Amino acid sequence: MPANSTTPSSNDDQNRVSADIVAAKMHLLLDLLDMRPGHFADQVGISPATMSRLQRPKPKTTVTRKTLTQIADAVNIPVDWLTTEGTELPLSLSIGRSEDxxxxxxxxxxxxxxxxxxxxxxxxxxxxxxxxxxxxxxxxxxxxxxxxxxxxxxxxxxxxxxxxxxxxxxxxxDVVLPLPGSDTGSFPIPRVSVSLRAELTPERMDELKAPFHPATGSREPDRAIQYVDSRLMKRVVGGKLAGKITDFYALEIGAYDRMEPKLVAGDWVLAQLLQESVYHLLDEGLVALLTKHGRFLVRRIERNTLATAEPSILLAPYQEGAGAYISVPKDDISLFFHLPHRLDGPL
The missing domain is CATH 1.10.260.40 (lambda repressor-like DNA-binding domains)
Structure with missing residues (x-):
């Protein structure tokens, strides 16, 4: 390779990856705290130029540990969260009230x-x-x-x-809290439309909840976001927190879900994607299941025997006679959502 080549070295590649991860986390922080970049920079104590570099890194942009530590301290999070891929949120995230x-x-x-x-x-x-x-x-x-x-x-x-x-x-x-329990917090979550159901897989769900920027919207209609009251996303099942705050989605109800009159086509509900370890804790309420055979079901729980020797869950339509009862073996469950709340009112 010629000596004057500008091809990045492996070290440059590593710096670039780190800068890209930090940029994604900065966008996520701004979304969660609902702050403009300039206001955030003032609160954290960094210059507008530094803030701009963090949000839009160039090929050789590097980020100093000192800057990351300053940001982490200001928003009460571990500094390593800013350089680690993923969207799971530190429960300590908050920022002090602005002097303005x-x-x-x-x-x-x-x-x-x-x-x-x-x-x-x-x-x-x-x-x-x-x-x-x-x-x-x-x-x-x-x-x-x-x-x-x-x-x-x-x-x-x-x-x-x-x-x-x-x-x-x-x-x-005197703090902005984007997490459950916040008095006035709102939280952006991805929307899962009826048209998107055919594409759903565990991997696709991870793609949907990847960092995105509400201010600019999304080029994919199905990646549109929904702001919800963060207090709705505090769900405890059997004394355990069922999933993470980033496991919430807005789910559209379809015409064939047969949940009338409780839910009708076009309604949107809060959908919490559950971990397999807590499937058995739900013994009532509304759920949505995607089977490994590609069937998407929205039903109420009739009987949950997922913790038994022959684990399965029996699902029923909302009203008697409005549809069939369906038994789904645990091995056939690909995605399991709990539906605790409508987005425009209680269930």
Whole structure:
């Protein structure tokens, strides 16, 4: 090979891989904390130029351990998480409140609106504000004073047809928590449409939950994301946490699922992909199963004997007479989802 060749060495390749992993994790952090890059950089204490390099590394970009440690300390996570592939989240992830109260309140306001599937125009029109004027509150270019807070509470209460308080919108704590239990957190999860069911495999599920950036969306329609209230993703089965927070998906109900009147075609439900070790813990409720023969079933549990000598699960339609009872042996289960909640209301 010529001496002046620019082909990367194996060491350069390793640096590139590390930079790419860090870039993916930075995008994931911004998504989870719902922060703009500039605001995140200010909070962490790094320069905008450094933030840009972390998000969009060039072929020979390297990242120093000092920078990674600074970021990890600021968001309360192990530094090795930033350089390791995968999307499992550290349960300690959080970031302190910004000194810029406008930035904080704007983020909280936008999160609350998105979590309730409302458009900014709906809120602006009900408040009798210009849409550009309302957007300034969410973008933190205008202070949200007491009068505006009161108007926001009234507008959201009317739009949601329930009592909404300032605490519901703006929270009470001093950290942004994207994990279950957060007062105002929202969490992006991949959508699994009916048309995508034919492609589903354990490997495909991993691809769907790979890091993605909600701000730019996805080029694949089936990779669209859904923001959900993170408090819905706190599910304990038999005293054990059934899966990780990254094992949640938005699942579309199809016309042949026969779950009427509980669910109808076009409804979206929260779907938690379970680990095999907890299959036997569910003895009631709604589930979705993909068999190794390619059959996708949405049913309620009639009887779960997956912990017995002849393990199987008996599934039933929601209403008697609306479909067949189906027994699925454990060996035929490829994917097992628990469906704890509709995305627009309780089941």
């Amino acid at each position: 109260k406008r930035e904080w309140d704007g983020t909280r306001l936008r999160r609350f609106r998105e979590r309730n599937n409302l458009k900014s125009a709906q809120v602006a029109d009900l408040m009798e504000k210009g849409r550009s004027s309302y957007n300034r509150y969410e973008r933190a270019t205008r202070q949200i004073g007491k009068k505006i807070r009161k108007e926001l509470v009234q507008a959201f209460s009317k739009l949601l047809n329930r009592t909404v308080t300032e605490v519901d919108i703006f929270g009470v704590d």
